[in-house]
Every structure is written in C-alpha cells, then in structure tokens.
Amino acid sequence: MLFEKLGLGEKTLKAINDCGYTQPTPIQEKAIPLILMSRDVVGLAQTGTGKTASFTLPMIEILSGGRAKARMPRSLILTPTRELAAQIAENFDTYGKYHNLEKALLVGGTSMDKQIQKLDRGVDVLIATPGRLLDLFERGKILLTDIKVFVIDEADRMLDMGFIPDIEKIASILPFSRQTLLFSATMPPVIRKLTEKFLSNPKEVSVTLPSSTAENVEQFLVWTDSKRKMEVLAGIIKQDNVKNAFIFCNRKRDIDGLSKFLFSRGYAAKGLHGDMAQAKRTETFQAFKDSEFDLLICSDVAARGLDVSNMSHVFNFDVPFNAEDYIHRIGRTGRAGKVGRAWTFACKDDVKFVDAVEALIKKKITVQKAGGGKNSFGSVPKTVKAVDNKSKASHSKGQEKSKGQEKKQKTFKACSVKPVKQECKKSGNKPSQGGIQGFGSDIPDFFDN
Numbered sequence: 001m002l003f004e005k006l007g008l009g010e011k012t013l014k015a016i017n018d019c020g021y022t023q024p025t026p027i028q029e030k031a032i033p034l035i036l037m038s039r040d041v042v043g044l045a046q047t048g049t050g051k052t053a054s055f056t057l058p059m060i061e062i063l064s065g066g067r068a069k070a071r072m073p074r075s076l077i078l079t080p081t082r083e084l085a086a087q088i089a090e091n092f093d094t095y096g097k098y099h100n101l102e103k104a105l106l107v108g109g110t111s112m113d114k115q116i117q118k119l120d121r122g123v124d125v126l127i128a129t130p131g132r133l134l135d136l137f138e139r140g141k142i143l144l145t146d147i148k149v150f151v152i153d154e155a156d157r158m159l160d161m162g163f164i165p166d167i168e169k170i171a172s173i174l175p176f177s178r179q180t181l182l183f184s185a186t187m188p189p190v191i192r193k194l195t196e197k198f199l200s201n202p203k204e205v206s207v208t209l210p211s212s213t214a215e216n217v218e219q220f221l222v223w224t225d226s227k228r229k230m231e232v233l234a235g236i237i238k239q240d241n242v243k244n245a246f247i248f249c250n251r252k253r254d255i256d257g258l259s260k261f262l263f264s265r266g267y268a269a270k271g272l273h274g275d276m277a278q279a280k281r282t283e284t285f286q287a288f289k290d291s292e293f294d295l296l297i298c299s300d301v302a303a304r305g306l307d308v309s310n311m312s313h314v315f316n317f318d319v320p321f322n323a324e325d326y327i328h329r330i331g332r333t334g335r336a337g338k339v340g341r342a343w344t345f346a347c348k349d350d351v352k353f354v355d356a357v358e359a360l361i362k363k364k365i366t367v368q369k370a371g372g373g374k375n376s377f378g379s380v381p382k383t384v385k386a387v388d389n390k391s392k393a394s395h396s397k398g399q400e401k402s403k404g405q406e407k408k409q410k411t412f413k414a415c416s417v418k419p420v421k422q423e424c425k426k427s428g429n430k431p432s433q434g435g436i437q438g439f440g441s442d443i444p445d446f447f448d449n
C-alpha cells in the first residue's frame with residue numbers, strides 16, 4: 001500500500017516523502033481513509049505503531065480548507081501529558097509544513113498568558129491536557145463551538161490519570177456535529193462506555209490485540225529483593241552492554257535515588273518525573289532523544305507516549321501496579337521489527353502484580369537470574385529465543401523439567417543469563433517461602449566483577 005492511495009493531498013504527501021516514509025503503517029492504512037470520509041473512529045493502537053500520524057495526517061487535510069477565528073479553535077486534541085502534547089505538535093509541524101495551519105498547546109506548567117495570546121490570534125489545531133483546557137474554558141478565554149474534529153488520544157492513560165470526568169465535561173460542550181476520534185492501547189469497560197456515549201456510529205480499527213505484547217520483545221523476570229534491586233539492575237546493564245533504555249519506577253521518589261546510583265556507577269543516566277519543572281522535563285527528554293545520555297529513569301506518567309525509537313531495552317525496576325502499564329512500558333522496545341529486551345525486577349510482595357501482568361499478556365515471563373557472562377547484548381543470542389515460554393521455570397509453582405527443557409536451558413546458559421532453577425540446584429538454594437524463587441544467599445556472579 002502506498003500513501004498516495006489513502007486520499008491525502010499533494011502537500012501532505014510531499015511532507016511524508018520528506019520524512020522518508022515509504023508506506024503507511026497498518027493503523028494509518030486503516031484509519032486515514034475513514035477519517036477523511038468524516039467517520040468517527042476508535043483506534044486500538046499502542047504508541048510506536050504510527051498512530052499519531054494516523055490522525056494528524058487526515059486532520060491536516062480536513063483543516064486545510066478553512067480559517068480559524070479568534071478564540072475559536074477548529075480542532076481539539078486531548079492528551080494525558082504535556083510531553084505527548086508536544087509530540088503531537090511536532091507531528092503537525094512535520095506533516096503540515098506545506099500548509100498554513102496555526103496550532104496552540106494548552107498544557108500545564110507553561111505560561112497561560114502566551115497561550116491566551118495565541119488563542120486570540122485564532123488556531124486551527126488546539127492540543128491540550130484536559131485540566132488546562134477546562135481552566136481556560138471556565139475563565140471564558142476559549143470558545144469550543146467551532147470544533148470540527150475532536151481527538152481523544154491515549155484514552156486508557158486518561159482513565160489511569162483520572163481524567164475521564166474532565167473528558168466527559170469537555171465532550172458535552174463540543175458541537176454535536178463534530179467528528180470524534182478516540183485512540184487507546186487497550187479498551188477497558190470505562191473507555192468502551194465513553195466511545196458509546198460520545199462517538200457516533202464509530203468504525204473501530206485495531207492493529208494489535210488489546211492485551212498483546214510485541215512478539216520481538218524478549219521478556220525476562222528476575223526475582224530479587226528491594227535492597228539488591230539496584231545492584232541487580234546495574235549488573236544486567238553491564239551484562240547486556242545496554243546502550244539505550246527506559247527504566248521504569250513506580251514511585252517518583254525512587255527515580256532520583258536510582259539515577260544517582262547509576263550515575264555513581266559510571267552510567268549516563270537521568271531521571272524524568274512529573275514533579276520536575278516543565279522546562280527541565282522537556283530539556284531532559286530532548287537530551288535523551290539526542291542520545292546525550294543512555295538511560296532514562298522515569299515514571300509511567302512522565303514517559304507516556306514519549307516517542308524514542310531504537311530502544312534496545314526496557315527495565316521495569318518495579319513491577320507496574322497496573323498490568324496494562326507493563327504493555328505500554330515494554331512497547332518502547334522491539335519497535336520497527338527490531339528485537340528488544342524487557343527485564344522486570346520483582347520482589348516477593350509483587351507476586352500479585354506479576355500474576356496480573358501474566359494474566360493480561362496470557363503468558364508466563366521467562367524467569368532468569370542475571371549472570372556475569374562476557375556476552376554483550378549487541379546482537380540477541382539466538383539461544384535466548386530457544387527458551388520458550390512454556391518451558392521456562394515458574395516462579396509460583398515447582399515444576400518438573402523435561403529432558404527437552406533441560407537441554408534448552410543448557411544452551412541458554414552458554415549465553416550469560418542463567419535460568420533460576422538451574423542456579424538454585426547448583427548452589428543448593430531452595431525456592432523461598434510461597435514458592436518464590438529469589439536470589440536468597442546466592443550472590444549473582446557480577447557482584448564479584
């Protein structure tokens with residue numbers, strides 16, 4: 001399929017061509033023609049699938065025909081975070097460079113006066129976080145009666161962040177005749193209800209199953225304890241020769257501590273979280289994007305939708321409390337056909353969260369013990385793939401190993417990551433209480449390095 005077949009105009013095609021894109025991604029192929037036909041669309045797609053362009057490209061076409069009036073934006077995109085808003089704005093700059101569309105960002109943490117001045121001049125595209133938009137609306141600084149296209153991006157994240165009442169409020173003040181597009185990586189019941197309430201006969205397009213994780217992401221689970229977690233993480237970073245990674249923490253307070261720790265170990269690591277000033281967040285993210293440092297330690301909220309490609313690794317320093325965050329997190333690696341690795345560190349109190357993740361992704365994550373082999377992760381050892389999910393050790397139940405499984409695990413041992421069970425046998429350690437196989441007193445090899 002070629003972009004030319006989707007119904008986009010010359011100027012937009014030229015901008016796409018400038019980006020070097022040769023063909024539309026599946027979500028673009030499905031969504032763009034529908035949006036150009038003025039249909040309401042529900043798009044089930046994760047970040048990394050090209051979903052932002054799937055709505056920005058047709059919106060540029062739709063909006064190219066008119067002119068904005070003061071304080072009356074012609075389209076509205078709601079996003080959960082400022083970073084995501086900035087990325088969407090970047091998309092409009094990139095794909096709309098041969099059009100004369102005015103856009104404005106209404107996000108918290110930046111000067112409201114400047115935003116109001118911009119609105120006064122008239123904008124075609126308004127990209128906003130729900131709180132700031134309602135704030136300005138309630139002050140009478142903005143009129144929403146001319147909105148032709150309304151986009152709710154990352155709806156499931158909006159739900160996690162408690163934005164659904166705000167979205168309902170905003171949707172109910174928009175003109176009835178608008179076109180509405182909703183994008184979400186997953187479709188929990190609340191979001192389903194939202195689509196029924198605010199979209200008119202929507203067409204649903206989906207590029208992944210809601211609970212799927214990318215096939216080309218190798219997923220590993222390490223049972224450890226909170227005191228050792230940082231050391232274990234540093235060991236794997238060294239072992240896998242990690243060049244670029246997201247490291248997710250559940251708590252903001254851990255982000256600074258972990259970045260200091262990794263920095264002290266000689267790693268180029270920086271933290272990103274919601275308590276940082278907006279300017280600092282933008283600067284940090286841009287520096288990461290520009291490869292000025294290697295490891296970005298962040299919270300789910302801060303990282304949501306941040307578009308950085310070519311990530312070799314994702315680390316879940318903590319098992320996410322919300323199982324769906326696991327899918328979002330590890331979606332940062334294994335993009336564009338590349339193989340990526342996702343490591344998750346779990347402590348014994350995390351059993352229920354690991355169970356929830358495994359139930360959602362419908363498979364068990366391969367339990368590994370980090371070893372100190374010399375093998376680097378530059379190219380993923382083929383043998384890693386040989387350990388399939390059915391044959392791996394279980395963290396919750398003692399499992400008999402078949403001969404075939406033993407053989408696979410031996411091959412696996414040759415490549416620097418060691419199956420937990422085998423290691424327990426070697427050291428005489430027993431799985432700890434409750435059947436959890438932790439490190440116990442079995443010190444990982446890399447501590448000796």
Ligand code: AMP
Nearest residue numbers: 021023024025047048049050051052053
């Ligand atoms: P998104 O899913 O919107 O976060 O997009 C992920 C990345 O895919 C962004 O860096 C886009 O620049 C890139 N992208 C979007 N559409 C295409 C395409 N058709 N071909 C190649 N890359 C694309």
